[in-house]
Amino acid sequence: MIQAHHIGEGWKHLVLILGAIIVILPFYVMLSYSFKSPGEIDRNEGGFFGAQELMVDERCVVVGGSREDCSFLPVVFNYSKAFSEAPLLRYLFNGVVVTLSIFLIQVIVALPCAYALAKLRFKGREFVFGMVLFCLLIPVHAIALPLYIMLAKVGLTNSYAALIIPWTISVFGIFLMRQFFMTVPDDLIDAARMDGMSELSIVWKVMLPTAVPALLAFAIFSVVAHWNDYFWPRIVITGNRDLFTPPLGLREFKGDADGSFYGPMMATATIIVTPLIVAFMLAQRRFIEGITLSGMK
Amino acid sequence: MANIVLSRIEKSFSQEKVLKGIDLEIRDGEFLTLVGPSGCGKSTLLRIIAGLEAQNSGTVRIGERLVDGVRASDRDLAMVFQSYALYPHLTVKENMMTPLRLRDLSVAQRLPLLGRFLPGAAGKMKTMSQAVAETAEVLKIEPLLARKPGQLSGGQRQRAALGRAMVRRPVAFLMDEPLSNLDAALRVHMRTELSDLHRRLASTFIYVTHDQAEALTMSTRMAVMMGGEILQLDTPSRIYANPANRRVAEFVGSPKINLLKGGLDSSGRVTLFGKNLERSVSAAPQEITVGLRPEHLTIAGVAEGEEIVTADVRSFENLGSDIFLHLSVNDGRETLTVRSDPDAAAHLAMGDRVRVGQRRGAAMIFDHAGERLHFEEPLNVAREVA
Ligand SMILES: Nc1ncnc2c1ncn2[C@@H]1O[C@H](COP(=O)(O)OP(=O)(O)O)[C@@H](O)[C@H]1O
Ligand SMILES: [Mg+2]
Numbered sequence: 001m002i003q004a005h006h007i008g009e010g011w012k013h014l015v016l017i018l019g020a021i022i023v024i025l026p027f028y029v030m031l032s033y034s035f036k037s038p039g040e041i042d043r044n045e046g047g048f049f050g051a052q053e054l055m056v057d058e059r060c061v062v063v064g065g066s067r068e069d070c071s072f073l074p075v076v077f078n079y080s081k082a083f084s085e086a087p088l089l090r091y092l093f094n095g096v097v098v099t100l101s102i103f104l105i106q107v108i109v110a111l112p113c114a115y116a117l118a119k120l121r122f123k124g125r126e127f128v129f130g131m132v133l134f135c136l137l138i139p140v141h142a143i144a145l146p147l148y149i150m151l152a153k154v155g156l157t158n159s160y161a162a163l164i165i166p167w168t169i170s171v172f173g174i175f176l177m178r179q180f181f182m183t184v185p186d187d188l189i190d191a192a193r194m195d196g197m198s199e200l201s202i203v204w205k206v207m208l209p210t211a212v213p214a215l216l217a218f219a220i221f222s223v224v225a226h227w228n229d230y231f232w233p234r235i236v237i238t239g240n241r242d243l244f245t246p247p248l249g250l251r252e253f254k255g256d257a258d259g260s261f262y263g264p265m266m267a268t269a270t271i272i273v274t275p276l277i278v279a280f281m282l283a284q285r286r287f288i289e290g291i292t293l294s295g296m297k
Numbered sequence: 298m299a300n301i302v303l304s305r306i307e308k309s310f311s312q313e314k315v316l317k318g319i320d321l322e323i324r325d326g327e328f329l330t331l332v333g334p335s336g337c338g339k340s341t342l343l344r345i346i347a348g349l350e351a352q353n354s355g356t357v358r359i360g361e362r363l364v365d366g367v368r369a370s371d372r373d374l375a376m377v378f379q380s381y382a383l384y385p386h387l388t389v390k391e392n393m394m395t396p397l398r399l400r401d402l403s404v405a406q407r408l409p410l411l412g413r414f415l416p417g418a419a420g421k422m423k424t425m426s427q428a429v430a431e432t433a434e435v436l437k438i439e440p441l442l443a444r445k446p447g448q449l450s451g452g453q454r455q456r457a458a459l460g461r462a463m464v465r466r467p468v469a470f471l472m473d474e475p476l477s478n479l480d481a482a483l484r485v486h487m488r489t490e491l492s493d494l495h496r497r498l499a500s501t502f503i504y505v506t507h508d509q510a511e512a513l514t515m516s517t518r519m520a521v522m523m524g525g526e527i528l529q530l531d532t533p534s535r536i537y538a539n540p541a542n543r544r545v546a547e548f549v550g551s552p553k554i555n556l557l558k559g560g561l562d563s564s565g566r567v568t569l570f571g572k573n574l575e576r577s578v579s580a581a582p583q584e585i586t587v588g589l590r591p592e593h594l595t596i597a598g599v600a601e602g603e604e605i606v607t608a609d610v611r612s613f614e615n616l617g618s619d620i621f622l623h624l625s626v627n628d629g630r631e632t633l634t635v636r637s638d639p640d641a642a643a644h645l646a647m648g649d650r651v652r653v654g655q656r657r658g659a660a661m662i663f664d665h666a667g668e669r670l671h672f673e674e675p676l677n678v679a680r681e682v683a
Contacts, residue, residue, distance in 0.1 A: 190369075
């Protein structure tokens with residue numbers, strides 16, 4: 001009886017471990033390659049960290065450096081190349097500007113919408129909410145072309161605006177926040193009205209603070225999606241490298257026929273995902289603590 | 298100072314008529330309770346007074362002012378909610394400051410960081426803090442001021458919510474079942490506290506509850522509501538002693554009044570259990586209901602022939618000071634509840650047959666439609682059954 005139970009537990013863990021390995025493997029490879037020299041990557045040797053023997057950068061020699069000057073530890077070589085080959089810091093900055101702007105405007109639009117849909121009584125509310133649900137079903141790629149054409153017509157391609165504007169209204173955000181606001185007791189809103197708050201103050205001073213956990217969930221969703229987005233920046237940023245977002249930066253290392261740039265490419269990838277992971281770790285605690293609604297019930 | 302006068306208030310929610318023409322005058326400084334079973338429209342009426350809901354027709358007047366269309370916050374009323382509705386992210390002090398800040402500070406002065414340095418802000422802040430401190434002292438919640446609602450017990454949240462209402466010194470307090478979320482002991486305790494507070498503040502309280510005991514214990518006057526109408530408005534003792542109709546009689550009083558089938562003969566004399574009550578009313582012969590409260594009946598010292606009916610004991614409800622006997626009459630076709638001294642009931646057992654007599658006060662007679670019928674020649678021939 002007890003043994004059967006243990007075997008069952010064992011299976012569960014086996015399946016979970018397998019799943020974890022499948023998810024983690026690409027990250028493992030990314031991190032490992034970012035440490036290794038091109039030779040080690042080619043021959044697939046050196047374990048996780050590589051041997052970290054001094055390697056010689058052939059290009060540096062070709063340009064005229066002495067062999068001593070052109071010798072590096074592979075890890076140093078990869079990460080310095082990541083920053084020198086492309087203006088990675090500039091890309092990271094662009095990424096921050098774009099994702100934060102998108103998230104901020106999304107919140108400014110979604111919260112009042114969600115409040116109205118959840119708590120105000122007006123004609124056609126159900127219809128509007130139906131439209132919100134309908135919009136959830138439209139895939140981005142389906143409307144990418146018309147969006148691009150519209151932006152091109154008003155001459156906004158190759159600008160921050162082109163990267164930000166199409167995402168400012170997040171139906172998912174409206175839906176998520178509306179569902180959360182539904183759980184906020186009506187009494188709380190009435191109390192705020194009695195105290196003299198306007199409807200907009202209620203949104204920002206009462207609903208927003210109680211909705212922090214939901215807002216964090218939405219923030220993670222939104223920031224991750226737009227930080228990692230390759231599709232849309234690739235479409236609207238055609239020439240100006242100054243506007244590249246981090247994922248576009250990765251392309252800088254592609255197309256080298258000799259394939260010797262895997263190391264720096266993976267170093268770049270590592271640098272790009274690190275901020276997300278750090279942000280998630282920081283947010284995680286707030287996520288769990290949250291502000292509960294217990295004060296109201 | 299300020300009477301609150303409602304006239305012909307009607308309200309419907311999608312076809313369903315929730316309030317059917319309410320007329321009500323709430324006197325300055327009184328503790329008026331709106332009491333009735335849930336769903337009868339009490340909260341809706343209170344919310345209309347508060348300005349949180351708009352009536353379909355009728356008017357609300359506070360003092361000299363017609364307040365229809367006036368924002369809730371501009372009516373100078375404060376409300377205490379059943380769920381307390383404290384802002385969960387603010388401390389008790391900040392909760393209590395909020396209505397004052399919104400009322401007394403200008404938009405610029407309310408700005409975060411900057412606002413407090415604007416001319417006049419410091420003085421106002423000081424007055425506001427003082428008001429909060431005074432209220433906290435009255436309610437004995439000073440040690441809780443720095444806590445957030447999540448760190449308070451139910452009773453403490455209740456006080457904080459009261460405090461938030463009190464700091465504004467409103468014309469009237471509106472309370473919607475404020476004690477419902479407390480445990481039984483605290484609820485009874487808070488009744489006294491609310492009464493004390495009412496006396497101390499000398500302000501108008503409009504109190505909504507479905508609990509007739511709360512209404513009886515605290516009110517100056519109570520309005521019994523059912524089905525969107527006020528059935529009776531009077532002092533608790535008069536409503537208890539003299540309900541206007543059968544529904545009020547049934548709602549007020551615990552345990553419930555005994556409602557027994559009776560009859561009227563052609564001369565208007567009342568019969569109960571086939572016996573004549575020696576009282577008459579002027580009404581056509583019909584089926585009537587005779588209402589007798591449990592304390593109007595007795596089983597002690599009822600001589601043979603003096604009883605109104607004999608009945609079998611079905612169960613005891615022992616409250617310590619009193620015992621309520623639940624009796625069955627006519628093989629269980631009717632039931633009776635009788636209040637008794639514990640001593641008098643001590644020797645009784647389940648199934649015993651007892652004689653039930655009328656103790657004091659008169660029976661109440663309701664016609665077939667449930668309206669009260671009054672006796673013609675009150676009390677002069679009333680028999681005194683010892
Ligand atoms: N916002 C609303 N929309 C629709 N029906 C409502 C609304 N508020 C109250 N009602 C209905 O009005 C009736 C009276 O409600 P309420 O005033 O809350 O009763 P009470 O407080 O006496 O229990 C109920 O039948 C309720 O379903
Ligand atoms: Mg109610």
